[in-house]
Amino acid sequence: MEQNALFRKRYGSFRRFFAMLGKARLPYLWIVGYLAVSALIANVSVSTTEYSAALFAGQVGLFAVVLPYLFFTLLSLVIGSISSLTSNLCLARIDRNLRRMVWKKVVHLPLQFYEANNPKELLSRITTDVTSISTLIMQVLLPVFTTAYSSLLMLGRVSSYDQRLMWALVIVLPVNILISFVLGRMRFGVADLINRRNAQLTAAIAERANNMLLIKSMGTEEKEAVAGEARMKASYQAEVTDLWVRGLALPINAIASALQSVAIILAGRAFYSTGALDLTQWIAYYGFAIQLTNILSNYCNSWSNFKG
Incomplete structure (x- = not known):
């Protein structure tokens, strides 16, 4: 494997990325509406x-x-449906605005650009790449705010039972974030390696296919066959590495979640046994702890999947 393939330090510029989003004229009112609905869901969930x-x-x-209980349960279902609809509308509007921006840029590119580049390569920029950006916004960037708000709301409610219990949760919960950060960087590095090696393989095959008559006339068939096999082996090795990283992620997350659950239960049991919590508070604490774990796990999984 290439050196530092799993933990490359530079993949691009966040400054350029956010500058691009500024030019795209995102549907800010819809995004604010989505955040407001998400905040309302968090409050209803606490009740x-x-x-x-x-x-x-x-x-x-x-x-x-x-x-x-029945009222807040039904209200949560209704608001959840509204949130899903708002999220999908935001995705569609972000895609539309980004495509407009990219198409306008493509139309106004100088002639020298098209002389030096294949115009067909721009198709993925207008189609596939745009949807990747909208997914990043709705599943990674915006959930930073919704996840933080929900977490602070639930930690505040646990703190109203006993502040020490809140700090016990704060100590345990970041395990998911740390694991997902490491696995996310590894998957991003492997995905980048796979893309680069597949691109090298595709370019080599296309070049040899166009010059097959020349290869035949020079008698270099065996040499080209060996070179092609080497490139295919490199792509295969990158894909196997990706499978190992994905395969290790499942047991690591499972073990971390099990250890978290044990720590959460033991902490709550200790407070309940001393009388610091009554039965209702103990059950509510456990419910909040599980919700917090799930919220952070879902966000971290979205981050890791997007990086991969």
Whole structure:
């Protein structure tokens, strides 16, 4: 494998990326609406978890617990549907605006550019690459804010039970982030290596195919066959490396999640046994802890998948 393929230090410029987004005129009002709906979902989820904890603790008052629980559960479903619709509309509008920007740029490129480059290569810039950018915005960049807000909201509610319990969660939760950061960089490095080696293989095959008569006339068939096999082997090795990285990610995440769950349960059990938490608070704490773990895990998985 090429040196530093897994942990390359430079892949591009964030400054140029955000400058490009500024020129694309993103649908900011729709994005703000999506963030607002996401914040509302987070608040409703907190109330749903607390009423659910009360039910599990044996509190079955119709007006005090049951009806509020049903109300917030249905409200969460309705707002979730609105959030999904808003997210899809944002994706579609971002794609449209980015395509407009790229097409306008393509039309105004100087003639020298088309003399030195194949115009067909621009097709993926207008189609596939644009959808990758919109996915990055909606699944990686914006969730930074929604995940942070939800996490702070739930940690604040846990802190209202006992501040020490909140700090216990703060210590345990970053494990997912650290693991996903390392795996994300590894997958990004491997994906970049695969793309480069596949591009080298494609270019070599295309060049030899166009000059097959010359190869035949010079009698270099065996030499070209060996060179082609070497490039194919390099692409194969890069793909195998990717499979190893993906395969290791599953058990690593599973072990980390199991250890997190054990630590969370032991911490809550210790506070409950000393009387610092009552039964309802203990159940609510566990519910918030699981939600926080899932929120961070989902975000980290989205980050790792996008990097890969």
